[in-house]
Amino acid sequence: MQWFGALLLVTALSVGAGALASLHLMSTFQRISESQKEVPEKPISSAFNANDRLRKITPVVTNLAAPPNAWIRMEASIVTDKLTEEEASIVVARIGEDVAAYLRTLTPAQIEGARGLQYLREDLNERALTRSSGKVRELIIETLVVQ
Known part of the structure; x- marks a missing residue:
């Protein structure tokens, strides 16, 4: 019974650590994507004109x-x-x-x-x-x- 309790405790800790890590990664990803949206995109310029x-x-x-x-x-x-x-x-x-x-x-x-x-x-x-x-x-x- 003690092994089963220890196994449940380790499982619960693993699930909690995984959830915290995924929340941290999601917030980091959102911050990065928001900072990229703020940067205005430069129009692609060609080295040649339409008349060339x-x-x-x-x-x-x-x-x-x-x-x-x-x-x-x-x-x-x-x-x-x-x-x-x-x-x-x-x-x-x-x-x-x-x-x-x-x-x-x-x-x-x-x-x-x-x-x-x-x-x-x-x-x-x-x-x-x-x-x-x-x-x-x-x-x-x-x-x-x-x-």
């Missing part, structure tokens, strides 16, 4: 500078906003030629890894801005294959 257009550059396939048997194929697009269709086709052609000329000067070691890809992206963006007189907002590398 994505224009594809013809895929560039060319050999690299260093090993004679190394080839590169790149597909890219440019983001423009203030160009007519005629101006855009001219700018796309010029940038495509410039990209091909720039890729011919590279070696596989220069575009190896994340850092090399980042440098390539920055260089191509700078060249696109220069070639288009600032009318291109960004050059996006879609695919890049080095063989």
